[in-house]
Amino acid sequence: MRTLNLGILAHVDAGKTSLTERLLYGAGVIDEIGSVDGGNTQTDSLDQERRRGITIKAAVASFVMGDVAVNLIDTPGHPDFIAEVERVLSVLDGAVLVVSAVEGVQAQTRVLMRTLQRLRIPTLIFINKIDRRGADPDRVLRGIAERLTPAIVPMGLAQGAGERDAAFAPFGPSDAERLSDRLAGQDDTLLAAYLEGDGLSYGRLRKALKRQTRQGRAHPVFLGSAITGAGVDDLMAAIITLLPATEGDAEAPVSGTVFKVERGPAGEKIAYARLFSGALHVRDRLAFGQGGSAKLTSLQVFDRGPAVPRDTAVAGQIAKLWGLAGIQIGDAIGAPRADGPRHHFAPPTLETVIYSRRPEDRRALHAALIQLAEQDPLINLRQDDERQEIFVSLYGEVQKEVIGETLAQDYGVEAAFRETRMICVERPVGVGTAIEQAPYPFIATIGLRVEPAPLDSGVAFQLEVEFGSLPLSFHKAVEESVRETLGQGLHGWRVTDCKVTMTHGIRYRDWATSTPSEHRNLTPLVLMAALKRAGVQVCEPVHRFGLELPADLLGPILPVLARLGASAGVPEMRGGACWLEGDISAARIHDLQQQLPGLTRGEGVLTAAFDHYRPVRGEIPTRPRTDNNPLNRKDYLTRVARRG
Known part of the structure; x- marks a missing residue:
């Protein structure tokens, strides 16, 4: 049986957990659809999730359609829990991005779509809540094309939007011209046939749609309601036919990724892992992470709903694993994948x-x-x-x-x-070099160069030393120390968008104490000296916000935004409401949230998500150091000696 690991992603309150319930119901996994407000859904199992009515932890459920087993992963929509989404992305074969037909594209929707596109994860879009008052599918479709991606392919029309009996009318063979217009622009062969007037059969267009969807170049859009079920059957059919289910090789070496860790009732650690190849068996000794290994004492796999006990898990499946006490989120199981764990979203701000x-x-x-x-x-x-x-x-x-x-x-x-x-973060603004040649008490020589790197590139480390001047273990010790030290820069903030080059490195073979540890301990002094000479710019996090409020209150709120240092774009009127987007410092988001109810009679709705960093204006903020303080040589040497 083929397997599809499917993520359900959305901005908070767009209805993704309700859609998860409807999909499980449609597949016959559950007999009754739970309610988010009622706190009885399958995937929101934590007390806090039920009480708050939001998803906090990613949760997995499974259903089968035809010859495809779908592992459905419901992810948090609230931006405070974007880290849960981060971890899930590494195990997905495809995704459904849910957008509300009332609120439309929101700040978090844009963050999610940008990431799905960057990772080329095949994605369907579901415009939910067409039965709600205020639903405007046409406006939302335009918003998706303008703010998310123009590469959308509407798969039908909403009928009776805003009414309880709103329905989805799917396009069929008679609508082949619509598909031609959307798909030909992405495919030269189709475009040539289209322009030559040869005519494109509906079957050929469906094959092109499938191919482009799986390549992440087209995004079919369905409309419906998770509450009434409108359009959900068509979405389910598309999940099976348009997204890439796989048949993993159970005979290949074991390779998997841990994307979630939780504690069981007795405090035992339970790891959730996607298995990409090979097979796991209870009592196997598994290698994981950086040199860890342990015996697998128990496992469960997701099958037609929740996880159930099994003796074996095979490629493609998601398994819950017991007995791996030292395992961590992001660890590879067995053979590491070439595209190992990466950060897809900004770190906490x-x-x-x-x-x-x-x-x-x-x-x-x-x-x-x-x-x-x-x-x-x-x-x-x-x-x-x-x-x-x-x-x-x-x-x-x-x-x-x-x-x-x-x-x-x-x-x-x-x-x-x-x-x-x-x-905040620190970014180098120039080039700085430093070298220390066997300074007391270190039996080591290290030279480093620090320079700026492209935005959002993180930290890069490279060697520019004579081959063989240092053993590999010494190079690794220096690199590890560089990355650790850059966690606290000249002002105490993490240093990013930085390239560090090792220009000198000598091991004194006549001295038994010339060890990787000596080089590791000397590195912070050299690195911070080079960073001082390069200079840094402290940058603060900026969020992109969306604000919906009664149109008559736009005038009073604009001066408040200005006092908070926010910059706002051109207001967009939507009936009696006004939609406003702009940028605001992360430090002022909480102030705006607190003031909003009083400023908008309790009717204002604010959404925000990290967008970028910008140089701090005014006084440079500092952060207390928690390391051995390599900026103070005497203090650093005292601490290192004490630690040794």
Whole structure:
């Protein structure tokens, strides 16, 4: 049987969990459709998800249609939980992007679509809620073409939009001309036949649609309602026929990726993994991550709904694995894939200090946060031993509330937070070099050059030293130290968009202490000296926001946006409502959220998602260091000596 791992993605409240329920119902997996508001859906199983009515953790369910087993992965839509979406992307064969027929394209929709296109994940688009009052499918289609991608192929029309009995009328063979117009522009062979007037058969056009969809060059658009079921049967048929189901090679070497980790009732670690090739068997000894290995004590695979116990998991399946105590999110199982784990979205742009309300819970808080970091590595725990403070990174205030509730409910720890502050980054602005030749107390010589790299490229490390001057283990030690040190730049922020070149490297063979550790410890001093000479620019995160409010309140809110440093575009009128888009510093989003209800009579709706970094205006913000402080040589040497 072929397998399709399918992600359901959307901006919050577009209806993706309701669509997941409808798909499971349509496939006969469940007998009754659950309600998000009622808190009884299949994939929103956490108490907080049911209470808040939003998805917080990615969840998997399965159904079968014909000869295809579909693993359906419902992902969070709220931007505070974009890290869950990040991890799921690495295991998808295809996706359905859900857009509301009322709200249309929103900030998070654009973030998701850009990423799906960049990764060339075949994607269908489902315009949901055509039965809701205010639904305007034509406007939304135009918005998709303008704001997401012009490469859309509408697969039918909505009839009676805005009414309870709204329906989807699919195009058929008589509408071949519509398909010709959309597909010929993406295919030279089709275009030539179209222009020569040879005529394109409906069968040929459907094959072209399938090919272009699987290549990520065309995005079929369906319209309907997850609540009433309108259009969902047509969407299900398209999922099976247009998206690429695969038959994995069970005889090949084992290769898989872990995309989720959770703790079981007894505190045991459970890993969710997509298996790309090979087969797993209970009691197998599995290699994973960077040199880890353990015996697989139990496994489950998703089959017609939830996961069920099995002795074996084969290529294409998603499995829950027990017994792998040291495994982490992003780890490869067996043979690593060539396109290993990557970051597809921006890292968190906010951080806060978290502390226990009861002093006696301090150790319990730290232990609990370590477990939460297993499930969400991007909360990026940082501990400042001098100030006795623990920092966590955040995407937003809702995520902070969820962390606090989780600590109280699951670990019995009452936690509190200090004020949230934005996380900046540092970018080098010039070229800087530095070299240290066997300085006391290090028996090593290292030279480094730091220079700017393209935007959003992260950190690149390369060698420019004579081959054989250092063993490979020494090179690796320097590179690891470079990447770790750049976590805190001249002002304490992470350094990015930076290229570091090792220009000198000598191992003193006459000295037994000339080791990788010596080179690792010397590297921060050399690197920060080079970074000082290059100079850095501190940049703050900027969010793209969308604001819907009553049209008569546009005038009063514009001065408020100006005071918050936001820049707004041209307002778009939608009946009695106004839609406004613009940019605002991540540091001011919370202020706008707090003021919005009072400014808009409680009718304003704000959406925001990270868009880019820009140079800080005014006073340069700094961040307290939590490392050994290589900017202060005396302090650094004292700390390294103490640590050794």
